[in-house]
Amino acid sequence: MQSDIMKRLTAICISAALLSFWSCGHNHDHDHEHNHEHEQEHDHNHEHGHEVAEIHEADKSHEHAEGEIVLEPEMAARFGVRIDTVRNGMHSEALKAAGTFLSSNSSMAGVTAPLAGTVSYQASVTVGAKVQRGTTVAHIRPGSVEGGNTNAGAKAAMDAAKRELDRLKPLYDDRLVTVSEYNAALAAYEQAKAAYSPAASGAVHAPISGVITSIDIPSGAYADAGTVLMQISSGGDLTLRVDVPQSRYSLARNAVDANIILPDGNAMSVSAMGGKRISGAEAGASAPNGFVSVYFSVPASQAVAPGATAEVYLLGKVADKGITIPRSALSEQQGSYFVYEKIGDHAYRRLPVTIGGSDGINAVITSGLNGGEAIVTEAVTTIRLAENSGAIPEGHNHNH
Numbered sequence: 001m002q003s004d005i006m007k008r009l010t011a012i013c014i015s016a017a018l019l020s021f022w023s024c025g026h027n028h029d030h031d032h033e034h035n036h037e038h039e040q041e042h043d044h045n046h047e048h049g050h051e052v053a054e055i056h057e058a059d060k061s062h063e064h065a066e067g068e069i070v071l072e073p074e075m076a077a078r079f080g081v082r083i084d085t086v087r088n089g090m091h092s093e094a095l096k097a098a099g100t101f102l103s104s105n106s107s108m109a110g111v112t113a114p115l116a117g118t119v120s121y122q123a124s125v126t127v128g129a130k131v132q133r134g135t136t137v138a139h140i141r142p143g144s145v146e147g148g149n150t151n152a153g154a155k156a157a158m159d160a161a162k163r164e165l166d167r168l169k170p171l172y173d174d175r176l177v178t179v180s181e182y183n184a185a186l187a188a189y190e191q192a193k194a195a196y197s198p199a200a201s202g203a204v205h206a207p208i209s210g211v212i213t214s215i216d217i218p219s220g221a222y223a224d225a226g227t228v229l230m231q232i233s234s235g236g237d238l239t240l241r242v243d244v245p246q247s248r249y250s251l252a253r254n255a256v257d258a259n260i261i262l263p264d265g266n267a268m269s270v271s272a273m274g275g276k277r278i279s280g281a282e283a284g285a286s287a288p289n290g291f292v293s294v295y296f297s298v299p300a301s302q303a304v305a306p307g308a309t310a311e312v313y314l315l316g317k318v319a320d321k322g323i324t325i326p327r328s329a330l331s332e333q334q335g336s337y338f339v340y341e342k343i344g345d346h347a348y349r350r351l352p353v354t355i356g357g358s359d360g361i362n363a364v365i366t367s368g369l370n371g372g373e374a375i376v377t378e379a380v381t382t383i384r385l386a387e388n389s390g391a392i393p394e395g396h397n398h399n400h
Contacts (some may be wrong), residue, residue: 019210021134069340069348069387076346082378083342084326088371091324092315094359099242099260099312101304107236108226113217117142117202119229121219131206131232133387138204138229155327158192162354165189198331210234213306219290220389240270240279240296242312252280253296255314259360264303267327267361274299323369324362330355331384339369340376340383348376348383 071081113119117140125137165185172182197218203213210232215231240260244252257279258270270276275298292313298304331338337355340348353368376383 012020030134040157041265060363067349068343069350070346071348071382072346072384076379076382079382080123080379081220081382082125083374084329084377085374086323086325086365086369086371086375088321088323090321091171091362091364093320094259094357095244095255095314096360097242097252097314099240099258099310101298101306101308101310102241103213103233103306104237105241107210107234107238107300108213109210109232109234110386111137111206111230113140113203113205113223113225113227113229115140115142115202116223116225119217119219119221119223121215125212125215125230126334127212127215129212131209131212133206133209136203137212138207140200140202140204140223143149147270154192158189161185161189161192180312204229206232208232208234211322233306237275237299238300240275240298240310240312242280242294242314243291244291244294244297244314246290249292251316252292252314255294255313256317257335258294258296258314259313260310261312261360262268263308266303268294269361270298273301278291278359291397311356311360315359322373323365325365325369325375326356326377327361327363329375329380330363331380338371340380340387341377342374348386351375 119138119140121138122136125131131137165188168177168182168185171177184290212230214231215229215232216231217223217227223229238256240251242258258277259267260270260273261267261280275296278295278297280292280294304310325339329339331340331350338350338355341351342348350370351373354366356364356366358364
């Protein structure tokens with residue numbers, strides 16, 4: 001009995017010891033894990049702090065010098081910034097003048113009345129309407145208080161002259177009338193026949209295809225035969241007249257091309273438009289107001305209409321060597337001119353320049369550029385806005 005009790009006590013003690021050992025081991029592991037997690041967090045914080053320090057150092061390495069303008073490449077591409085290298089090349093002397101676009105004779109046609117009478121137009125005929133060649137645009141009703149149907153009178157006169165000629169012909173053959181009498185009757189008939197137009201009718205047709213630019217005789221009015229009723233423009237070539245002061249006659253005389261600043265603001269040369277010089281600036285062609293005129297033939301376009309004016313730069317033959325840049329690269333600020341040079345992937349700087357002249361498309365630079373600089377030639381306003389904002393544009397942020 002006592003032996004059984006001792007066995008039970010021994011088992012209880014062993015169980016208690018094992019429980020105590022397990023509990024101690026569990027606490028030790030928990031403490032170890034807690035300490036290990038703390039050490040890991042400490043190490044992580046230490047590593048994160050080191051990373052922040054590296055980023056801060058990187059920020060220091062990315063600091064921009066004073067005067068630099070920051071614009072990320074993505075933003076530059078988005079707003080159409082273009083870069084070109086400054087080159088030293090040839091340029092021609094240019095003379096700024098005023099130009100006017102005129103309708104050329106080849107592109108205009110007048111619609112005339114085939115006979116005298118009262119005019120009536122088709123319902124579709126209005127200024128600005130398009131017509132095709134051969135289309136009936138009006139009708140003439142012969143006869144009016146102005147003198148009746150002149151074509152009918154001409155036919156009556158021709159018939160009378162023909163009857164007289166027919167009467168004299170057999171008498172002439174029998175030598176009963178003189179040669180002079182017969183020739184007079186023959187001449188009268190020929191004149192009467194010439195005055196009468198058997199093909200003439202009341203229908204008026206468009207001589208060319210184009211747009212009606214004017215109606216000179218209103219509907220219901222009387223028009224003599226040959227009167228211009230309306231004008232049609234085919235929209236073909238235009239004539240550009242450039243008026244130049246007579247004091248610059250020598251350059252105007254030698255001008256072989258011209259740059260035009262179109263009404264929509266775009267600039268293009270006459271030759272690039274497919275045009276050419278046709279005449280003008282001759283010694284005896286000076287106008288009374290002290291100007292001489294140079295004429296160019298220019299294909300019509302949607303940007304140009306007859307009567308429009310334009311800023312024109314006549315280009316002479318004399319060429320000089322120097323630096324020229326597109327006018328689009330220039331930025332004017334308080335009367336001074338600047339360009340923007342690209343000095344890095346996202347960095348630009350402003351360079352002051354001096355202009356020596358312009359041909360309307362390019363500007364001659366006399367100081368500020370030496371050649372080889374990479375400058376902004378398109379979307380200069382974008383760089384200027386980045387410069388004036390005083391802040392880093394969207395997309396350039398050093399906070400990681």
